[in-house]
């Protein structure tokens with residue numbers, strides 16, 4: 001049972017060493033249910049590694065990860081997904097020749113009990129189709145339902161990825177650079193979709209993003225990574241005014 005004080009995500013003393021290289025060191029923070037936290041930092045700071053450790057793509061050499069109070073440090077990616085964790089990746093994971101609807105329907109079928117269930121439980125195909133249609137509408141792509149994913153703009157591909165993520169109805173969402181490769185004109189629209197998804201679903205969101213204006217305008221708090229360490233986690237205003245952040249990450253006062 002969820003307690004009101006129970007963080008949706010709790011990371012404690014998280015570290016990763018690969019060979020002689022220390023990739024992540026003693027990273028700890030908590031994210032409250034319904035909160036949106038941005039993750040910023042220069043290239044190679046450890047942002048994607050942090051997401052890989054939280055989502056189970058990598059196992060930490062030190063520390064722990066809890067989802068809604070349950071320790072998932074050693075759990076598989078699938079177990080974490082069943083526990084309500086969803087993530088997107090920096091690179092596109094769409095089937096380019098399948099339509100928008102077909103891509104999202106595959107995600108919905110997987111969420112409803114395995115992609116092969118379509119052969120054993122035809123009724124689940126209908127459920128998956130209706131979930132997929134709702135999720136496509138949620139990201140504003142109803143008019144492109146039957147367009148091949150490969151023919152979409154980068155911005156629309158990112159929207160399809162979000163629709164696929166939503167098909168699993170995750171409680172905690174990790175977005176890895178959702179604006180990467182997106183034309184600047186499409187950034188406000190994508191940003192609005194993320195804001196609406198967060199507000200309407202009441203989900204908890206962590207988002208790695210290099211577009212500072214997007215991050216600072218969307219999130220409740222910002223985590224700043226630098227050389228594999230968590231330099232600060234605070235409100236956007238406090239982070240921007242933090243002298244350690246200014247000198248270590250931003251290079252100069254902002």
Ligand SMILES: Nc1ncnc2c1ncn2[C@@H]1O[C@H](COP(=O)(O)OP(=O)(O)OP(=O)(O)O)[C@@H](O)[C@H]1O
Nearest residue numbers: 018021023041042043044045046047048049050225
């Ligand atoms: N499997 C690995 N083996 C060795 N080094 C790795 C491995 N994975 C990541 N690294 C190194 O760890 C550091 C952190 O990488 P990571 O991709 O997490 O950074 P990032 O902050 O996400 O960067 P970017 O903004 O460029 O995506 C980098 O120096 C990277 O080269």
